[in-house]
Amino acid sequence: MNIEDFDFDLPEELIAQTPLKDRTASRLCVLDKQTGQIQHQHFSDIINYLHAGDCLVLNDTKVLPARLYGVKEDTGAKIEVLLLHQEENDNWEVLVKPAKKVKEGTVIDFGDGLLKAVCTDIKKHGGRTVKFSYDGIFYEILDELGEMPLPPYIKEQLSEKDRYQTVYAKEKGSAAAPTAGLHFTNELLQQIKDKGVEVIFITLHVGLGTFRPVSVDSVEEHTMHSEFYRMSQKASESLNNAKAEGRRIISVGTTSTRTLETIARDNNGAFVETSGWTDIFIYPPYQYQAIDGLITNFHLPKSTLIMLVSALAGKDEVLHAYREAVRERYRFFSFGDAMLII
Template identity: 55%
Template sequence: MSTMLSDYDYHLPEELIGQKPREPRDHSKLMVVNKEKEEIEHKHFYDIIDYLNEGDILVRNSTKVIPARLFGHKDTGGVLEILLIKRIDLNTWECLLKPAKKLKVGQKLYIGHNNELIGELIEIKDDGNRVLKFTYEGAFEEVLDKLGKMPLPPYIVESLSEKERYQTVYAIKGESVAAPTAGLHFTKELLEKIEKKGIKIIDVFLEVGLGTFRPVQTENVLDHKMHEEHFEIPEEAAKIINEAKTQGRRVVAVGTTSVRALESSVDENGKLVAQGNDTHIFIYPGYKFKIVDALITNFHLPKSTLLMLVSAFSNREFMLDVYKKAVENEYHFFSFGDAMFIY
């Protein structure tokens, strides 16, 4: 097992970072990876149905991304960017503000042409994040939908023409500030075909936070402090998944966030527990997966905890070779990139 950060590095040409979502969604490339035989195939995402078997359980993170990026101004007219990170109560949010140095507690920030949203700085946290209390008229979600932009990752420099392209077609609820991007490849039509084949689709929820983009800054990865995210495993989901595991049927996770939710909620007998809780699970090589048998995922950043997770699911050397082949075959990487199916 390698615990050195430099062992999870690879060369990625900048032009392979996906800047726009594929159209249609399911026409992205799909690399199919057989981890036992160490073989790969090059397909399109709509071919995923050929690799899912009748009786499989497909588990997806049905969290909703909110348009968490706002632009406001101070009394003095200075403009700043506000990124909502975590809701504390109905009108209070932990935020990331830039520039934030000169802001003082009690200061107000005005958002929208007619100041439809006003945020008052009520706390400066130890980690530099700020807490804002908002006043507005009507429903906060409606005001946010009108004024906010989707919080695209920093490596996407092109603007997004339609908000829903950074949202899965099956998003139900939640306040995520980043999309569970493996799910962006699914269309409603493809999901219907999958269900018709006899594959059960299950919804779990994990609120994707900014920590998903936080770089590992310790050379020994074991010294890295993992970010915390809230998840929910519904009763019916746990029942169906436990039944499938008992019968030897596969659990296929859509994305690393689904993996984090599932693997964070296992009891000492290896059973999935229905609950709502917070997780800071860190999955790296040496980890033994208890629930997930196959994984649909995108291609992740060099030296990232997500690359460590997929390396744990397969093995590090083979996965780096897979990534090298993805570069050679000009797959697109990261949030708006192409997909991989590992089984």
């Protein structure tokens, strides 16, 4: 399957640069995966498509203010560092820019010495391992010095850090937000629970894969980067009960989806309390084992995310919905509008 099969024309002005004031005010494109029928709604209408007994699965990862700006201690050259994930203690896998200036032994200074990092390893994919040194509490220093790592297609500054964070974010560790969840408010989640929908939390820390484009012509040759996930016993029991009783499992976002499908794949369709690393790559004609529906945003052309969505609802149907969304002037990507596939 060729990467060009997942391309579509997207006017640049449809790439959302800022979040809406009201999280639930985004538009919602509802795609029936059986018939291909499309409806245009608003995100607050999502409750009308959820039934008592459904399981709504959300990723409770919390985005770190993971972009740091520092200088090389010896030359004063400016260095940008993006934290990807913590390896152990104060050792982190990071991306650096410009990479050619950061070799093993390079020391980078942040905040006039408030935080320092020494490069200890150069990764095959071009990333680095650095060891941080500091006085105090690392995450407090990160909150003071770091910026939210907005995707490269967002050119405007974010005035409120919390707007690139879901209202239920809890587990620190992501280099990017699980953006489908940005549409929910605590009030909407309470309304959903009051309707009898079971809300379940799992964790996947979004990592390097989010920043890696597909660079091969053949989809099958692309390799996904691994990301850390965790599922609790409570979540696994709830999901197994739902499956046994024929109730729908609706995933919020591609990150929740990849976690659920990884666990189901590795356990003969069942869910278990577990944690680990997943590099699952979902594209047509993948057969879903875990989920019945998906809430997601509109994704980049030729991305692994549009492939995942196409595996659920059909490539032609998804691309048709995307073309219609362009005609209807939907807002795209992280701060954009949403799609419900059910």
